[in-house]
Amino acid sequence: MRFRDRRDAGQELAGRLMEWAAGGDLVDPVVLALPRGGVPVAAEVARALKAPLDVLVARKIGVPGHPETGIGAIVADDPPLFDRRSLDMLGLTEDRLAPDVARERTEPHRREQRYRGDRPRPELEDRAVILIDDGLATGATARAALRHLARQDPARLVLAVPVCAPDTAVAMRSEADDVVCLHHPSDFHAVGQLYDDFDQVSDDEAMQRLREHGASASRS
CATH class of the missing domain: 3.40.50.2020 (Rossmann fold)
Structure with a gap:
């Protein structure tokens, strides 16, 4: 179907x-x-x-250089939630992704304000x-x-x-x-x-x- x-x-x-x-x-x-x-x-x-x-x-956190591939997400002011297995496979750490998280965190606030x-x-x-x-x-x-x-x-x-x-x-x-x-x-x-x-x-x-x-x- x-x-x-x-x-x-x-x-x-x-x-x-x-x-x-x-x-x-x-x-x-x-x-x-x-x-x-x-x-x-x-x-x-x-x-x-x-x-x-x-x-x-909610906002997806993508792989650096491949943002369409999600390895985590954030909602409101909650801490980011990552797929630990994906992080390990890609050799990434939460500290390495901190700038990406900070950048993505502004978008949920913008959209929530616009929608609500x-x-x-x-x-x-x-x-x-x-x-x-x-x-x-x-x-x-x-x-x-x-x-x-x-x-x-x-x-x-x-x-x-x-x-x-x-x-x-x-x-x-x-x-x-x-x-x-x-x-x-x-x-x-x-x-x-x-x-x-x-x-x-x-x-x-x-x-x-x-x-x-x-x-x-x-x-x-």
Whole structure:
């Protein structure tokens, strides 16, 4: 199965999560998107669940000279979370990557301010928190995001994505109460292989989707 675009993927994912909601397994849910690609997906889920929508900004830390290859991630002011095995394989240390971390740390603050404006961060304690992205390859950013969210004492922490690498889906089960992945193809090589349209989501598009939903995660 392939998805036409992120909105189509979000609708498919919403259908799966609606089954849980009908069973009473998602109490007082809040949907959080990993921007930018996760926002169009999460908007469809939030609409179906009639749940508030907000964002959690995480930033990938890439290999020096190959920034597209993630070996860690940061969320808010949390310490960076690294893949220790990758660091060892590449002969890298956290001290060596400190300048990269400092540089990347400015971007989450910029995006969070742009997406949220003056709205307060969502209250997550004792709520069902559903973290959504458009797909997972290494899962570095999702892992950092889940650990950040777990410290806020949600009643239930769910990671939901349309597609993910099979080994990443297994690894994420130790980070969340539940992991929902619609497709984990055995020949996985990139998230975009399951999408007909996987163009990059701009800040403006992400903000538009949030405005359309009237994004706010404060308790009703």
